[in-house]
Amino acid sequence: MHTALCDELGIEFPIFAFTHCRDVVVAVSKAGGFGVLGAVGFTPEQLEIELNWIDEHIGDHPYGVDIVIPNKYEGMDANMSADDLKGMLQSLVPQEHLEFGRKILADHGVPVDDSGDNALQLLGWTEATATPQVQIALQHPKVTLIANALGTPPADMIKMIHDSGRKVAALCGSPAQARKHADADVDIIIAQGGEGGGHCGEVGSIVLWPQVVKEVAPRPVLAAGGIGSGYQIAAALAMGAAGAWTGSQWLMVEEAENTPVQQAAYAKASSRDTVRSRSFTGKPCRMLRNEWTEAWENPDNPKPLGMPLQYMVSGMAVAATHKYPNETVDVAFNPVGQVVGQFEKVEKTAAVIERWVQEYLEASGTLNELNEAAGV
Amino acid sequence: MHTALCDELGIEFPIFAFTHCRDVVVAVSKAGGFGVLGAVGFTPEQLEIELNWIDEHIGDHPYGVDIVIPNKYEGMDANMSADDLKGMLQSLVPQEHLEFGRKILADHGVPVDDSGDNALQLLGWTEATATPQVQIALQHPKVTLIANALGTPPADMIKMIHDSGRKVAALCGSPAQARKHADADVDIIIAQGGEGGGHCGEVGSIVLWPQVVKEVAPRPVLAAGGIGSGYQIAAALAMGAAGAWTGSQWLMVEEAENTPVQQAAYAKASSRDTVRSRSFTGKPCRMLRNEWTEAWENPDNPKPLGMPLQYMVSGMAVAATHKYPNETVDVAFNPVGQVVGQFEKVEKTAAVIERWVQEYLEASGTLNELNEAAGV
Numbered sequence: 001m002h003t004a005l006c007d008e009l010g011i012e013f014p015i016f017a018f019t020h021c022r023d024v025v026v027a028v029s030k031a032g033g034f035g036v037l038g039a040v041g042f043t044p045e046q047l048e049i050e051l052n053w054i055d056e057h058i059g060d061h062p063y064g065v066d067i068v069i070p071n072k073y074e075g076m077d078a079n080m081s082a083d084d085l086k087g088m089l090q091s092l093v094p095q096e097h098l099e100f101g102r103k104i105l106a107d108h109g110v111p112v113d114d115s116g117d118n119a120l121q122l123l124g125w126t127e128a129t130a131t132p133q134v135q136i137a138l139q140h141p142k143v144t145l146i147a148n149a150l151g152t153p154p155a156d157m158i159k160m161i162h163d164s165g166r167k168v169a170a171l172c173g174s175p176a177q178a179r180k181h182a183d184a185d186v187d188i189i190i191a192q193g194g195e196g197g198g199h200c201g202e203v204g205s206i207v208l209w210p211q212v213v214k215e216v217a218p219r220p221v222l223a224a225g226g227i228g229s230g231y232q233i234a235a236a237l238a239m240g241a242a243g244a245w246t247g248s249q250w251l252m253v254e255e256a257e258n259t260p261v262q263q264a265a266y267a268k269a270s271s272r273d274t275v276r277s278r279s280f281t282g283k284p285c286r287m288l289r290n291e292w293t294e295a296w297e298n299p300d301n302p303k304p305l306g307m308p309l310q311y312m313v314s315g316m317a318v319a320a321t322h323k324y325p326n327e328t329v330d331v332a333f334n335p336v337g338q339v340v341g342q343f344e345k346v347e348k349t350a351a352v353i354e355r356w357v358q359e360y361l362e363a364s365g366t367l368n369e370l371n372e373a374a375g376v
Numbered sequence: 377m378h379t380a381l382c383d384e385l386g387i388e389f390p391i392f393a394f395t396h397c398r399d400v401v402v403a404v405s406k407a408g409g410f411g412v413l414g415a416v417g418f419t420p421e422q423l424e425i426e427l428n429w430i431d432e433h434i435g436d437h438p439y440g441v442d443i444v445i446p447n448k449y450e451g452m453d454a455n456m457s458a459d460d461l462k463g464m465l466q467s468l469v470p471q472e473h474l475e476f477g478r479k480i481l482a483d484h485g486v487p488v489d490d491s492g493d494n495a496l497q498l499l500g501w502t503e504a505t506a507t508p509q510v511q512i513a514l515q516h517p518k519v520t521l522i523a524n525a526l527g528t529p530p531a532d533m534i535k536m537i538h539d540s541g542r543k544v545a546a547l548c549g550s551p552a553q554a555r556k557h558a559d560a561d562v563d564i565i566i567a568q569g570g571e572g573g574g575h576c577g578e579v580g581s582i583v584l585w586p587q588v589v590k591e592v593a594p595r596p597v598l599a600a601g602g603i604g605s606g607y608q609i610a611a612a613l614a615m616g617a618a619g620a621w622t623g624s625q626w627l628m629v630e631e632a633e634n635t636p637v638q639q640a641a642y643a644k645a646s647s648r649d650t651v652r653s654r655s656f657t658g659k660p661c662r663m664l665r666n667e668w669t670e671a672w673e674n675p676d677n678p679k680p681l682g683m684p685l686q687y688m689v690s691g692m693a694v695a696a697t698h699k700y701p702n703e704t705v706d707v708a709f710n711p712v713g714q715v716v717g718q719f720e721k722v723e724k725t726a727a728v729i730e731r732w733v734q735e736y737l738e739a740s741g742t743l744n745e746l747n748e749a750a751g752v
Contacts, residue, residue, distance in 0.1 A: 203714050205580055205581070207717065235611035235615055237742065237746060271583050271587065363743075
């Protein structure tokens with residue numbers, strides 16, 4: 001399991017691991033993959049702390065940082081500082097939505113605290129708040145890749161990243177989006193099928209991947225959405241992908257910060273227990289279906305707001321989730337892909353990578369044996 | 377591209393082609409694959425004519441017949457003859473729904489004729505109407521496989537098919553459904569991802585296939601949903617499938633009866649232009665999104681009925697589609713999977729099979745080269 005992209009990035013296996021946990025970034029890169037830290041939830045100051053910690057622990061291995069600048073969001077044309085934008089957006093959140101969010105939590109016996117830092121958070125969902133994250137990331141030499149999770153990054157950001165000698169990646173859910181990325185000189189296109197956890201489109205991976213490979217060839221494409229084994233990686237590479245972009249699996253490793261109750265929920269879930277819901281971030285995002293997602297799906301209730309307004313409401317649930325994990329799993333934000341149905345236990349990160357490599361060899365061996373038996 | 381299942385069935389390639397057109401059945405089997413005739417729309421008398429024609433033209437090659445007995449449908453516990461069941465079900469169709477269906481057609485300038493044979497059709501969607509189809513199929517020695525498109529076939533039907541020396545296959549959309557099939561001694565499990573055309577579930581192929589392979593091993597699994605190239609077949613076989621069950625591609629071959637205007641609509645569509653809709657059959661079924669599907673999705677309009685009642689309404693649109701193909705594409709039933717985005721032109725069936733074999737060899741060669749370069 002080694003592609004030309006591995007040589008370009010100086011890694012052994014083309015396994016890209018998206019995670020919000022610095023420990024997982026380090027464990028993946030040290031095991032021969034490429035860890036990518038999701039930055040959206042960190043303030044610039046927190047991000048600096050995380051990246052310093054990674055630098056200290058990752059040895060000579062490279063890693064990446066993932067940001068979120070959507071192609072469309074509330075306030076995108078406001079041209080304001082991050083603080084002014086936050087204030088302006090906060091004024092757009094209807095009281096009805098805040099009260100409905102508080103009511104869901106209260107109905108489930110969850111203490112509501114949406115004051116202080118928990119109040120109406122903006123996070124890194126905008127160019128104004130993501131740009132400082134990129135500026136910080138580029139001060140860390142081992143960060144060799146910046147990925148944008150939603151849409152083509154702004155041209156000046158691509159230039160800034162390229163000028164600093166790093167690569168740019170961006171996710172897409174259709175060949176048309178892939179074309180926009182390629183035309184903007186995004187180096188690595190990540191094609192994510194609708195099975196995927198977090199923000200995703202509706203086209204399934206088995207259909208999407210080869211279309212995107214064909215659209216942007218010879219630019220390298222990472223296959224995303226539905227990968228949680230070496231069998232699935234073999235399928236992706238057979239269809240022309242240069243590697244795999246994975247997320248859900250890394251919620252189920254010992255190094256992850258996910259709580260035992262959340263990991264138990266993932267272990268129990270089948271592939272039919274996820275839903276694409278706008279109830280946390282304002283854009284369709286795949287997660288475990290629970291009472292928070294159901295409440296916002298009900299047409300009798302307030303409709304989810306757009307990005308980034310909806311998170312200003314749901315942030316209170318996320319904050320409560322972290323503070324009271326055992327009480328809140330039914331209303332918590334549990335992003336994960338349909339591949340969750342494969343996961344039965346929590347493993348060590350290095351053991352996952354080793355297992356995937358073996359499964360990959362088994363899968364490629366299957367095709368070999370069929371060809372040999374057929375006299376090819 | 378040859379698996380153990382090919383030897384069991386006496387075919388060259390594990391390419392199973394679902395189609396409503398007898399010409400395509402013949403062309404696929406003669407090209408080394410396995411044609412399967414979808415019987416649901418045929419009366420027993422018509423089916424007998426089709427199978428006789430196939431027998432005359434297919435040479436010594438085997439083929440299959442696909443029926444539809446859902447696990448749940450209106451009237452399933454009625455224990456009535458086909459004629460009585462039809463009468464009983466017709467009485468359950470609300471006038472409001474019939475009038476709404478007529479209005480959609482009239483609004484699009486389509487002449488409505490729902491009298492005579494076009495009135496409130498039952499088709500083969502029930503055990504009472506599918507059983508005669510199976511009885512007829514089993515009188516044709518070259519029919520070596522009976523597949524059920526929705527759910528586990530009734531136990532006495534499985535016994536009847538096995539006693540006649542044929543194999544039984546059944547589609548599923550989850551490992552739990554696959555387990556039910558295997559426990560009922562279904563010989564071949566067809567795992568269809570949510571990308572698929574026609575009736576399908578929600579779990580994507582890349583996630584579903586390996587789960588079903590694991591669940592029913594060593595029973596053979598056919599991968600379905602999203603296959604329209606040899607690259608996708610290679611992905612399926614690498615993940616342990618014994619072959620590919622395909623449908624959408626066969627709408628786009630010269631031998632198909634699909635009209636030029638319908639084929640033009642398929643050629644133009646992207647993978648985002650399909651929808652899982654209950655508006656034709658009463659169960660979620662993937663098809664091109666159009667004004668008929670949109671009308672039934674609108675919450676201000678009547679909700680689709682269950683199976684088989686909804687087809688008693690939509691049958692008038694299907695009949696008009698056949699009679700006035702050029703006028704009705706916006707309200708016609710155009711079942712197809714997301715893989716439609718790959719299709720740009722109409723090909724000969726034999727050329728498709730040949731192309732798929734070459735693409736398969738290319739894809740398996742890709743993995744081979746990666747392994748060789750990595751010194752495996």
